[in-house]
Amino acid sequence: MRTRAIVALRGLLALPKEEARYYTAAMDSAGQPLSGKCSYTLTGGAIEARWWSITLYDRAGWLVPNRWSRHSVGSATIPADQAQSWTINVSPQQQAGLWIPTGTDKDFELTLRAYRPRGMMATDPGRVTLPTITKGECQS
DSSP: OHHHHHHHHHOTTOSOTTTEEEEEESBOTTSOBOBTTEEEEEEEEOOSEEEEEEEEEETTSOBOOOTTOOOEEEGGGSOGGGTTEEEEEEESSOOSSSEEEOOSSSBEEEEEEEEEEOHHHHHOGGGOOOOEEEEEEEOO
């Protein structure tokens, strides 16, 4: 019953583990809550999945409105020569390159969805090396 309620609220676990893996971060790599007042740099490498995306949600699990109507970055937007080492900016200010606007001054979460996982992501998902989330400057 509890799992059904979580799925209804958050939409996670909607696909079986063979089809998708979900990883959610509410804190940066230093263990601090993700704040919409701050900028962050996500750095990662190859993700063993057919397709993946990173999406920004509020703490209740909803997309955060922003004037750019941009909520995520997917693997299809990563240039082929950067697939092994990529950077995504998350910030309240518009950024060049791959960027997700925070759209809020409240705390938020980032969810990595990996579809059709392969390799370790399919066989031992707890040992996958996930992107780092490094905090930058914050607005007051």
